[in-house]
Amino acid sequence: MAPRVGVVIFPGTNCEHDAILAVQRLGASADLVWHGDTSVSGYDALILPGGFAHGDYLRPGAIARFSPVMEAVAGFAAAGGPVVGICNGFQVLTEAGLLPGALQKNRGLRFLCTTVRLRVETSDSVLTSGVAVGTELAIPINHFEGNYTCDVETLARLRDEERVVLRYVDNPNGSVDSIAGVCNEARNVVGLMPHPERASDPLLGSVDGSVLLRALLGSATLSSSGESAA
Template sequence: MKFAVLVFPGSNCDVDCYKAVEQTTGQPVEYVWHTETDLSSYDVIIVPGGFSYGDYLRSGAIARFAPVLTALTEAAAAGKYILGICNGFQILLESGLLPGAMLRNQSLKFRCHSSRLIVENNGTAFTKDYAPQEIVDIPIAHGEGNYYCDADTLEELKANNQIVFRYEQNPNGSVQDIAGISNKEGNIVGMMPHPERAVHKLLGSEDGKRMFTSILNTWREKNGAAVNG
């Protein structure tokens, strides 16, 4: 199984994601620069957090036009597994790979602290190692994490079980306390909290580790590989 971590000018969580994959799965992982046009050799693609292109215009708005986004769209259509974290989630929204948009935090302040999340959907490729309605501790760090969608989109998200995580206590004003969503097929997940910052007790929580083991186990099951304990 091969992981890609996309890197844009302004990414600052790419190393964290690389190390999280390396330490939780033991699988090959590579950085992929934003100018690349082919992602076909990767099984999982992570779009990390940070401030791509300085968050000019709005978060993710310029990254959406990077050459690698064409390849990412093709990978999504091919059923590859994609995880967008924080700025990566914003990029997935801007590109139309996930529905909705991000607004400034209601407080107009950057929020950076632990957050308790409710696992609303443990049926996605990235959440299968969690229990339904489990409470997990995964930190946030964002200024534009206020997820918004119109009423029709919200009803569609609910009907298709696309709401993956909700905040136990909403830190940013996001509609229905949404912290993360998926596409209908469940192979693409976007979330504002940072699971790569919660993979070891020394970091304050290891609840994020299971997002990486989930995708590894999902891939192994799909490809008939034995799952190590």
């Protein structure tokens, strides 16, 4: 069975169709899940795509955290279901407490829209399962607030537990320890600033994002055989 992916949208999300197309082309089926929905049952994986949820008012993700769907997302994550937050989705997951740290304004206060090189730092996450450590990927970033920050203790834990999933080869935004993506303790929730769905076709200049999305769909298939997610 093709995995079913739920793509969670908030008012102001704008990368949902790119995400849907990218996973469909890898053989998954995908639907939009509205932020007012209270259930995510029937999905094998969830993607929180990029954009400006609730206008990014207050802080990116700060209001989205209170959207009704977030309780269902948290339940899905707690049951082991794969959840990936891309860009604004990453910001939402940190605000919701599903991932550690926070995303600050870029060093130099520059909006960055460019393709960057990333290094895969662990194969033990739903987004990098089966991808060799050290693999380099060319994937675009497109953000103003992608400067990952956390306190010293959290950073030490992330390193010790190998929960830094991706690092920038050349740190573009001032992120602590060049962190581009992290995962939770159970390794089934991943957030990253780069946009894998924008590197999913040769016409886009890179297909490296498909490496990550394919790994996610593989993880989704595995988790659906457990079928415990709420």
